[in-house]
Amino acid sequence: MSIMAPVGEDGKLQTQTASGDSLTQKGKNKNTVDSDMFLTLLVAEMQNQDPLEPTSNTEWVSQYATFTQVQKMSEMAESVDMLRANELIGKEVIMKVTSEKTGETTYKQGTVDYVVMENGKPLLVIDDNKYSISDLDTVVSADYSKAYEKYSTFKAMIDGLPDIAFADKSYQNVIQGALDYYNTMNDYEKNYMKTYGYDQFVKFGEWKLELEKLGVKFEDNAANEDDKASLDDILKSFNTKMNAILDKLNQLTENKESGSDDKDNEDEKDDTETA
Numbered sequence: 001m002s003i004m005a006p007v008g009e010d011g012k013l014q015t016q017t018a019s020g021d022s023l024t025q026k027g028k029n030k031n032t033v034d035s036d037m038f039l040t041l042l043v044a045e046m047q048n049q050d051p052l053e054p055t056s057n058t059e060w061v062s063q064y065a066t067f068t069q070v071q072k073m074s075e076m077a078e079s080v081d082m083l084r085a086n087e088l089i090g091k092e093v094i095m096k097v098t099s100e101k102t103g104e105t106t107y108k109q110g111t112v113d114y115v116v117m118e119n120g121k122p123l124l125v126i127d128d129n130k131y132s133i134s135d136l137d138t139v140v141s142a143d144y145s146k147a148y149e150k151y152s153t154f155k156a157m158i159d160g161l162p163d164i165a166f167a168d169k170s171y172q173n174v175i176q177g178a179l180d181y182y183n184t185m186n187d188y189e190k191n192y193m194k195t196y197g198y199d200q201f202v203k204f205g206e207w208k209l210e211l212e213k214l215g216v217k218f219e220d221n222a223a224n225e226d227d228k229a230s231l232d233d234i235l236k237s238f239n240t241k242m243n244a245i246l247d248k249l250n251q252l253t254e255n256k257e258s259g260s261d262d263k264d265n266e267d268e269k270d271d272t273e274t275a
Helices: 020-024 035-047 057-087 142-159 169-183 187-196 198-213 231-274
Strands: 092-098 104-111 114-118 121-126 129-132 136-140
Touching (some): 187 198
Antiparallel strands (some): 092 104
């Protein structure tokens, strides 16, 4: 997916992100003013003010207080960005990156490996690439990520099909494979597929219907909810069967031992009568 950034009145592309090409400009100086620079400028202004209309001391103090407040707010914002960046380590995210050279916007999905600081700004490192936290588009859950992967696979399967006018029985295995793959999705993944892959889902339905008209019969291996056995049910059934088998073995063992005792008693009786 890609779009073009708008062009401003000066004819330059109006990019909205700090990643991509901008991160390669490491050698450029920061356009920031620290306390020492501000005080130097303030002293120079005091020395060169109009002696007939001097600035009051209150105004000087007000200027410095305003600057200090802005500086503290900037430092606080940087601290918040650093906290946000650290919380994203190990999480899957989607980054929106606009190239300053072409104006093209692309999306990168991946897991944040770690965070580095460059020029006082935290950068998210994903697959050895650095991204500004301002380019964060979405924090992805595990369910969303799995649904996206299945959507991408299903989309590729359907996009590879030609126009429906070329439908014939040779595509039976392709549609059966897509049907089987769709049946592996849970409700969340199916809803994701129908929302973001609506066109592919419609095309899949058209192909399936067209092949059925040609006499192809598809096996729908989707199990009904009533037929699905939970893991607990399976274990309970297994334990019941095993207990029944053990009881049977115990009965056989007891019967064998009982028969052996009876035989020993009879042997002892015969010995006594003989004596």
